[in-house]
Amino acid sequence: MSGAPAGVVVVGAGLGGIRVAESLRANGYTGPITLIGAEAHPPYDRPPLSKSVLLGKDDRVDLKPTEYFAESSIELRMGERVSAISPDDHTVTIERPDDPAHSETMVYDALVLATGLTPRALPGTEGVQGVHVLRTIDDALTLRGEIDSAARAVVIGAGFIGCEVAASLNQRGLSVTLVEPAPTPLAAALGTEVGALVTRLHQANGVDVRTGVGVEEIVDDGTAVTGVRLADGTALDADLVVVGIGSIPVVDYLDGSGIELAPRESGGGIACDARGATSAPDVYALGDVANWATGDGGTRRVEHWTHTVEQATEVAHRIAQSDNMIPAAPAYFWSDQYGLKIQVLGRPAPTDELHLVDDDGTKFLAYYSRDGLLTAVVGAGKVGAVMKTRPKLLTPTPIADVLE
Numbered sequence: 001m002s003g004a005p006a007g008v009v010v011v012g013a014g015l016g017g018i019r020v021a022e023s024l025r026a027n028g029y030t031g032p033i034t035l036i037g038a039e040a041h042p043p044y045d046r047p048p049l050s051k052s053v054l055l056g057k058d059d060r061v062d063l064k065p066t067e068y069f070a071e072s073s074i075e076l077r078m079g080e081r082v083s084a085i086s087p088d089d090h091t092v093t094i095e096r097p098d099d100p101a102h103s104e105t106m107v108y109d110a111l112v113l114a115t116g117l118t119p120r121a122l123p124g125t126e127g128v129q130g131v132h133v134l135r136t137i138d139d140a141l142t143l144r145g146e147i148d149s150a151a152r153a154v155v156i157g158a159g160f161i162g163c164e165v166a167a168s169l170n171q172r173g174l175s176v177t178l179v180e181p182a183p184t185p186l187a188a189a190l191g192t193e194v195g196a197l198v199t200r201l202h203q204a205n206g207v208d209v210r211t212g213v214g215v216e217e218i219v220d221d222g223t224a225v226t227g228v229r230l231a232d233g234t235a236l237d238a239d240l241v242v243v244g245i246g247s248i249p250v251v252d253y254l255d256g257s258g259i260e261l262a263p264r265e266s267g268g269g270i271a272c273d274a275r276g277a278t279s280a281p282d283v284y285a286l287g288d289v290a291n292w293a294t295g296d297g298g299t300r301r302v303e304h305w306t307h308t309v310e311q312a313t314e315v316a317h318r319i320a321q322s323d324n325m326i327p328a329a330p331a332y333f334w335s336d337q338y339g340l341k342i343q344v345l346g347r348p349a350p351t352d353e354l355h356l357v358d359d360d361g362t363k364f365l366a367y368y369s370r371d372g373l374l375t376a377v378v379g380a381g382k383v384g385a386v387m388k389t390r391p392k393l394l395t396p397t398p399i400a401d402v403l404e
Contacts, residue, residue, distance in 0.1 A: 006032070006107045008319060009092060011082045011253075012114035013037025015045065016287030016308045018063045020112050021074050023316030027324060031109065033074045036094065038081040041137055042066065047305055049140040050164035051336050055171060056144065061137070085111070085257040087280035110319045113254075113270060113278070113285040114312075117247035117303065122156070125218050130225035131241045134161060143242065147172050150239035154228045156215055158185030160335045162244035163198065167337040169240070170207050177208040177236050179228070184211055191350040194378055197364050198342070201380070204362070205338050210234070249289045249301070259283060262291035267301035276315040284318070286311035304333035330393035343386045346376030346393045355403060358382065369399035 008024060010017045013035045021033050037043060045061045052058040069076045077094070083103075084093040092111065096102040119133035130150075132143045151174060155166040158180035166178045182188060184195025185202070199209050210230065218241060219227040228236045249269040251261060260279035262271040270285040272278055274293045278285050287308040291301040306329075313326055335342045340363070352368040352375055359365075363381035367374060367389075374397045379386040392402060 006090070006109045008033045008110045008112065009106060009108040010035045010112040010114060011092065012112075012116055012287070012289075013039070013043045013076065013078060014114065014116055014287070015043075015063065015305065016114035016116075016312050017112070018043050019309050019312035020114065020286065020316050021072070022064075023313050024320055025072050025074075027316055027320040027322035029316070029320040033072075034106070035069075035074055035076050036080055036082055036092075037076075037078045038097070039136060039138075040079040042076070042078065044137055046135070049137060050134055050161055051168055053137070053140040054144055054147075054165065054168040059141075082253050084253060084255075085259065085280075085283075087257060087259065087283060090282065109282065111283045112315060112319075113283065113289060114287045114308075115250040115253070116288045118250050119243070120246045120248060122215070122218060122243050122245070125241075125243070128218065128220045128225050129223055130220075130239060131218060131243065133243050134165060135247070143240070146240060147174065150174060152236075152238050153177070153240040153242065154179060154236050154238040155242045155244065156228070157244035157246070158182070158209070158211070159189070159244060159246070160186065160333075162242070163202070163337055164335060165242050165244060166202060166207050167205070169242075170202075170205055171338070174240070175208075176206075177210060177228075177238075178202060179210045179213065179215060179230065179236075181214040182211065185209065187350060189350075190344070190348055190378060191352065191354060191368075193354045193356070194364075194366055197359070197380070198337075201338060201340065201362065247288070247303070251289065262299060262301065266299050267291050269301045271299070275318055276311060277318070284315045286315050302331070304331070306332045328394055330390055340381045341383060342378070342380045343383065344376060344378050345386050345389060346374070348376035348378065352376070353399075355399065357403070358385070367399060367402055372398055372400075374399050374402050 043063045048061045082092045083095045091105050094104045119135045125131045153169045153174045154177045155162050156179050166176050170176045184192045185198045187195045214231040216229045216231045225241050227238050260271040269289050269291040272292045276284040288303045291299050332345050348368040352370050355367040365379045365382045368376040377389045
C-alpha cells in the first residue's frame with residue numbers, strides 16, 4: 001500500500017475533477033488533493049474539441065496552466081486509471097495502461113468520482129480507417145488530421161456534438177451529410193419545432209440533412225471507409241464518418257464495490273442523493289457520470305458543462321463543510337454552430353408548448369411553457385434576450401407574463 005497520506009482523491013481529471021479540486025481550496029480545505037486522469041494530457045476542456053480544435057484554431061485547450069497544480073498543492077496523476085474501489089477500506093486501486101504490471105493502492109478520506117462518458121460506437125466499425133467518434137483531444141486531432149485529404153463526410157447523429165461536428169467539417173470545406181433517425185436534429189432535447197430551425201441553419205450553410213432515417217451499415221474497402229448505406233437504401237459516399245449516437249457512463253471500475261448504479265431507464269450512471277453523495281460513505285459523484293436525485297422525487301443525469309461546474313461546487317462545499325452560499329442558477333448550456341451561439345436556459349421538454357417570439361430567418365428566440373408556466377428559453381444569436389430571462393426561471397413565472 002502507498003505511504004501517501006489520506007485526503008480527497010478525485011477520479012477523473014476533466015472539468016468536474018478540476019472544478020471540485022479548485023472549489024475545495026477556495027472553501028478552505030487544506031488536506032491533500034489527488035487528481036487521477038486516465039489520459040496522458042493535462043486536464044482540458046471538451047466543448048472546443050468539436051469546434052475550435054476541428055477548425056484548426058486551437059491545439060491545446062487546457063483548463064489550467066501547468067503551474068496551477070503545484071501552486072494549489074494538487075497532486076496531478078495523468079496516464080493512470082482507477083481499476084477498483086473498496087469503500088470498506090477507503091481505498092482505490094490504481095493502474096497504468098502503459099505498465100500492466102503496475103498496481104498501487106491509495107487511501108482516501110473522501111472520494112469523488114467524475115469519470116464521464118465513453119462514446120457509443122457502431123458495431124463492426126472497429127479498426128476501419130476514416131470512422132471516428134469524438135470524446136478526447138486525441139480523437140479530435142486524429143479526425144482533424146484527415147480532413148485535408150477528404151472531400152465528403154457523413155455525420156451520424158444530430159445531437160449537439162453531431163451538429164457541431166457537421167458545422168465544423170462544413171466550414172473546413174467538406175461536403176457534409178448529417179443523418180438522424182429522429183424527425184429533426186436536437187428533437188429529443190429541444191423538440192421538433194426548434195429542431196426544424198436548426199435544420200434550416202444547416203441547410204442554409206450547405207449541409208445535406210437526412211432525418212427520419214437510420215443507418216444500415218458502414219461500407220468500407222477492407223481498410224478504409226467508402227460510404228454509408230441508410231435504412232431506406234440510400235447510398236452515401238464518404239471519406240470520413242463521424243459517429244455521434246450517444247455515450248455510456250464510465251462505471252466499469254465500480255464492479256464489486258457495492259456502489260449503487262442508477263437504472264438504465266432513468267439515465268444510468270452512479271446513483272446519488274441531491275447533493276452528490278453515493279450509496280457508499282464518503283464517496284461522491286458528479287458530472288456526466290452522476291445521476292443526482294431531484295427535488296420532485298425523480299433523478300437526473302445531465303451532460304452539460306455548466307451543470308458539471310455547479311455539481312462540483314456543491315460536492316466541494318459538502319466535503320469542506322463550508323457554509324458559503326451557493327447562488328441559485330437555472331440550468332444553462334450552449335452550442336456554437338456556424339458562428340451562431342445557440343443557448344438554452346432552463347429545462348425544456350419536447351412535449352412543452354413552444355412560443356416562437358422572434359425569427360428573422362437565421363436568428364431566433366423561443367420560450368417553452370408547461371401548465372402555463374415558463375420552463376425554458378432557447379435562442380440562436382440572441383444572447384442578451386436569453387440571459388434576461390434568468391430571474392424569471394428561478395421562480396414560477398406564468399408564460400403570459402413573459403409574452404406580454
